[in-house]
Amino acid sequence: MERKHKLRGAFYLRLSKDDDNQKESSSISNQRKLLQDYAEKAGFDIVAEFCDDGVSGTTFDRPGFNQLIQAVENGLINLILVKDLSRLGRDYIQTGQYTEVYFPAKNVRFIAVNDEVDSDQPLNDLAPFRNVVNEMVARDTSRKIRSSFQTKMREGAFIGNFAPYGYQKDKHDKNHLVIDPNTAPIVHRIFEMAAFGCSSANIAKSLNEQKISSPAVYRCQKYPHLKLANYTQKKAWSASTIRKILKNPVYRGHSAQGKSVKSSFKNRHVSALPMQEWIIVENTHEAVVEQELFDLANEGAKQRQCVKKDSFVNSFSKIAVCADCHHGMSTIGSMPHVILACGSYKSHGKSICSNHFIDYNDLMQCTREVLKRYALLDEAEKQEVFAEIKEELSPSKHENERIDELNHILDTLYLDYYAGTLSAQRFEQLKEHYEAEKSQLDSLRQTVDDTVDFEKIYRDIIRFDELSPQLLSAFFESIEISQGSDENHEKQQQIVFHPRFKIKP
Numbered sequence: 001m002e003r004k005h006k007l008r009g010a011f012y013l014r015l016s017k018d019d020d021n022q023k024e025s026s027s028i029s030n031q032r033k034l035l036q037d038y039a040e041k042a043g044f045d046i047v048a049e050f051c052d053d054g055v056s057g058t059t060f061d062r063p064g065f066n067q068l069i070q071a072v073e074n075g076l077i078n079l080i081l082v083k084d085l086s087r088l089g090r091d092y093i094q095t096g097q098y099t100e101v102y103f104p105a106k107n108v109r110f111i112a113v114n115d116e117v118d119s120d121q122p123l124n125d126l127a128p129f130r131n132v133v134n135e136m137v138a139r140d141t142s143r144k145i146r147s148s149f150q151t152k153m154r155e156g157a158f159i160g161n162f163a164p165y166g167y168q169k170d171k172h173d174k175n176h177l178v179i180d181p182n183t184a185p186i187v188h189r190i191f192e193m194a195a196f197g198c199s200s201a202n203i204a205k206s207l208n209e210q211k212i213s214s215p216a217v218y219r220c221q222k223y224p225h226l227k228l229a230n231y232t233q234k235k236a237w238s239a240s241t242i243r244k245i246l247k248n249p250v251y252r253g254h255s256a257q258g259k260s261v262k263s264s265f266k267n268r269h270v271s272a273l274p275m276q277e278w279i280i281v282e283n284t285h286e287a288v289v290e291q292e293l294f295d296l297a298n299e300g301a302k303q304r305q306c307v308k309k310d311s312f313v314n315s316f317s318k319i320a321v322c323a324d325c326h327h328g329m330s331t332i333g334s335m336p337h338v339i340l341a342c343g344s345y346k347s348h349g350k351s352i353c354s355n356h357f358i359d360y361n362d363l364m365q366c367t368r369e370v371l372k373r374y375a376l377l378d379e380a381e382k383q384e385v386f387a388e389i390k391e392e393l394s395p396s397k398h399e400n401e402r403i404d405e406l407n408h409i410l411d412t413l414y415l416d417y418y419a420g421t422l423s424a425q426r427f428e429q430l431k432e433h434y435e436a437e438k439s440q441l442d443s444l445r446q447t448v449d450d451t452v453d454f455e456k457i458y459r460d461i462i463r464f465d466e467l468s469p470q471l472l473s474a475f476f477e478s479i480e481i482s483q484g485s486d487e488n489h490e491k492q493q494q495i496v497f498h499p500r501f502k503i504k505p
């Protein structure tokens with residue numbers, strides 16, 4: 001009885017969407033009334049009240065709860081009353097951490113009235129079990145909410161917060177999409193460019209160059225309450241944004257929803273679902289692109305696997321990176337005057353990185369110097385290195401990288417064709433090259449197997465005949481290019497080679 005008078009009590013009240021089914025019994029005012037009655041009967045002094053209205057119990061990051069913990073930390077309260085354990089939280093491990101560890105450590109008495117939990121009473125064995133039950137309830141409610149959304153999706157109703165880029169919500173029916181006259185033409189153009197064979201990266205580049213707002217930026221302009229700062233990653237158009245647009249059936253007039261799923265009801269982590277699992281309802285709204293263009297654009301994305309045989313291939317692609325921002329170094333110019341420059345500087349300018357660059361041939365020369373050391377390997381070390389190279393050279397691993405590389409070269413040509421600076425005849429020639437390159441890739445698949453002559457590769461490296469991208473990435477994880485400086489009119493630059501395996505000095 002003596003202790004009661006020293007107690008400074010606080011109510012903690014919480015109401016969330018997942019309490020819908022309990023209606024009035026859970027309302028904030030009812031929770032307060034119940035706690036007041038209880039405190040009065042017990043003779044507790046209540047000095048504070050903390051409340052989270054509309055915040056789910058699956059997270060502990062709630063404003064009211066944070067204030068409550070702050071009050072405990074500041075020694076303002078040493079008694080907490082809640083209606084039941086689930087008010088505190090629906091995650092039994094974290095809830096248990098507070099009731100079993102944190103509150104006792106802070107000498108805070110904790111009472112959950114309806115669950116008959118009182119940390120001053122010895123009968124606490126049931127609390128952990130109640131926590132488990134509370135978590136099960138949360139899981140079930142989360143499933144219920146999700147399934148009611150799914151029902152709506154199956155009816156073709158649009159349930160997203162924001163209309164997809166190119167569309168806006170119908171003023172008369174928020175579950176219906178209508179064309180956004182500002183952005184639909186841009187979507188149409190994206191499909192056109194892709195149909196012409198432009199890569200997603202180049203389409204994005206072109207839109208950025210024309211200063212067309214990215215979907216995220218456009219959304220923020222349209223809804224000023226959204227903060228652009230939250231979209232730092234998406235301020236500019238990116239290849240992945242373009243790819244998502246190109247395969248989205250929404251532009252064919254079909255509703256495509258349920259593209260992602262929350263991995264757990266507890267957190268906000270969202271994972272993407274494969275296309276086959278999307279909920280697609282056909283012809284729910286006006287299409288932005290015709291079927292033919294849609295198909296062409298998506299085929300175009302697959303077809304950009306052709307190359308001109310004598311084209312310059314950047315052997316440092318995927319290996320040379322900027323020492324400061326770790327972005328890949330991209331090529332500028334054409335042979336014999338190719339320069340490698342920091343890719344983020346190239347695309348975004350000074351805001352992201354500075355002008356790191358190196359002459360391609362200089363870098364090749366340095367790389368050869370480094371590779372010379374392999375000439376000094378003894379037989380056992382050689383075999384070790386061969387094994388590594390063999391793994392790196394296996395086509396399954398490198399075919400895609402190679403295709404990427406070739407794509408890049410071709411994209412420029414397609415862009416030229418699209419811009420009208422490339423003739424139809426030239427375009428035809430490229431198609432031929434495409435066939436040739438295709439069969440080349442196929443034969444590559446056959447040659448790189450156990451019959452590969454590693455002694456020859458080794459000799460090639462020593463003679464530096466051909467340092468292909470595959471060979472370089474067989475030897476190096478990365479090559480870091482730092483910012484050059486100018487000393488006595490001579491360029492000084494640090495290049496750090498990260499070999500995949502140790503080289504004797």
Ligand SMILES: [Zn+2]
Pocket residue numbers: 322323324325326327342343344345353354356
């Ligand atoms: Zn950089």
